[in-house]
Amino acid sequence: MKRTILLLAVALFGATPAVPVAARQPASADYSVGxxxxxxxxxxxxxxxxxxxxxxxxxxxxxxxxxxxxxxxxxxxxxxxxxxxxxxxxxxxxxxxxxxxxxxxxxxxxxxxxxxxxxxxxxxxxxxxxxxxxxxxxxxxxxxxxxxxxxxxxxxxxTKTPDYPAPASVPESRVYLTADTADAYVRSWTRFAHASILSDDRAAPGEEIGQPGKPYRRIRLTSGYGRTTLLVTDGALTWPYGRELTGYEVADFDATLARAVAADVKVIVPPYTVGDRRAVMLQFPGGYIAEVHAGSGK
Missing domain, CATH: 3.10.180.10 (2,3-Dihydroxybiphenyl 1,2-Dioxygenase, domain 1)
Known part of the structure; x- marks a missing residue:
């Protein structure tokens, strides 16, 4: 009898609304340590x-x-x-x-x-x-x-959890993607990392990626794994953009830059200021490239 009533309801009102996949799949635990x-x-x-x-x-x-x-x-x-x-x-x-x-x-x-x-x-x-x-x-x-x-x-x-001090500032992992996969990346990373989106600027200044006057999309996220900055571009980047893995926030920009130059670090993109950030691109001995900045980054 119950099955007959259910079939009649489906015939009259349509199939039972599907439960969204996200609602049917409970969020995983947060496995980050810090x-x-x-x-x-x-x-x-x-x-x-x-x-x-x-x-x-x-x-x-x-x-x-x-x-x-x-x-x-x-x-x-x-x-x-x-x-x-x-x-x-x-x-x-x-x-x-x-x-x-x-x-x-x-x-x-x-x-x-x-x-x-x-x-x-x-x-x-x-x-x-x-x-x-x-x-x-x-x-x-x-x-x-x-x-x-x-x-x-x-x-x-x-096997034994290390004991490292908390950093004075949390670095940002800088990930370059095209629009084809940016939203898929954000969905995947936020689900896994329990990340929050700090900002999603669809007209960030292109000066940040060596493309003056050409806005791009910049998404900043935070989680127990730290900060992630997603730079969504057309992929047509000039060197060294896209080669840097991490952005480091420093308290004293000028003093940090002076120490770097004295330590045989090359300035490969001169200091520039855009919005709330003053930044520079450096290349360390051995080839490692990093963005260094002062500012909130939010």
């Missing part, structure tokens, strides 16, 4: 390893953790590896003494997670794909995942 454990991955020639670290610390302050030569990939390889902690964010530095196995070197940042298996499942459910299956390293487990548009990152878990 932005002090987010490290930009910097690959430099092993001959430039020490020079890079010295120049990075001279520019931003802080100090390197003890390093060594390790195998950090699931296939045979050897690299010098060292984490450098500064008040404006940390970097994981790699100087391979063997050829770099594919696809390592393509990932832009490493994020510490509370539960590796849970984080991987959540990332895949949010639209990411594994580039490398989870594998053990000397102090934990790692994987590489790729998000819509191609951005690759490392997720890592340590």
């Amino acid at each position: 932005p002090q454990y987010d490290t930009t991955h910097v690959y430099v020639p092993v001959a430039d390893f020490d020079r890079f670290i010295q120049s990075f610390v001279a520019t931003f302050g802080g100090k390197p953790n003890p390093g060594g030569i390790f195998q950090v990939t699931p296939t045979p390889s050897r690299t010098r590896s060292q984490v450098v902690i500064t008040p404006v964010g940390s970097v994981s530095v790699f100087g391979f003494v063997t050829p770099i196995p594919y696809p390592f070197g393509e990932e832009r940042v490493g994020y510490l997670v509370k539960d590796m298996d849970g984080a991987v499942a959540a990332a895949r459910a949010a639209g990411a794909v594994r580039v490398v299956d989870t594998f053990p390293d000397p102090i934990g487990r790692d994987t590489l995942v790729q998000w819509p548009g191609g951005s690759v990152m490392q997720l890592y878990w340590h």
Whole structure:
């Protein structure tokens, strides 16, 4: 009798409204640990390893953790590896003494997670794909995942959680995409990272990306993994835009720039001011490119 009533209702009023997918799929847990454990991955020639670290610390302050030569990939390889902690964010530095196995070197940042298996499942459910299956390293487990548009990152878990100080300012991971994938990236990342959108400016000044007078879309997000700035362009970028991985916010712009120049860091885009931000593009020994700015960034 109940089935007959249901069929009659469907015939009279149409099928039962579908429940949105987002409503049927509960949000995953937040697996982030904190932005002090987010490290930009910097690959430099092993001959430039020490020079890079010295120049990075001279520019931003802080100090390197003890390093060594390790195998950090699931296939045979050897690299010098060292984490450098500064008040404006940390970097994981790699100087391979063997050829770099594919696809390592393509990932832009490493994020510490509370539960590796849970984080991987959540990332895949949010639209990411594994580039490398989870594998053990000397102090934990790692994987590489790729998000819509191609951005690759490392997720890592340590058997013993490290204890790093909170940074004075949280750096921004700078991701360049085209309009074809920008919204898909935002949907995936906000779902996985429990991220909030700080701003979505569809007419940001092109001077920020070397295209004066040509507005572009800029989206800024924040989460337990830190800040992400999504730069949505037509892909026709002049060097070095798109090559920088991270933007560092400093308290004293002029003093930071002076320290950088004294430490053999090249100024590859001269200082400029746009809106609430004064910025410069720097290239460190070994080739690492970074945006450095003063301003709220909101």
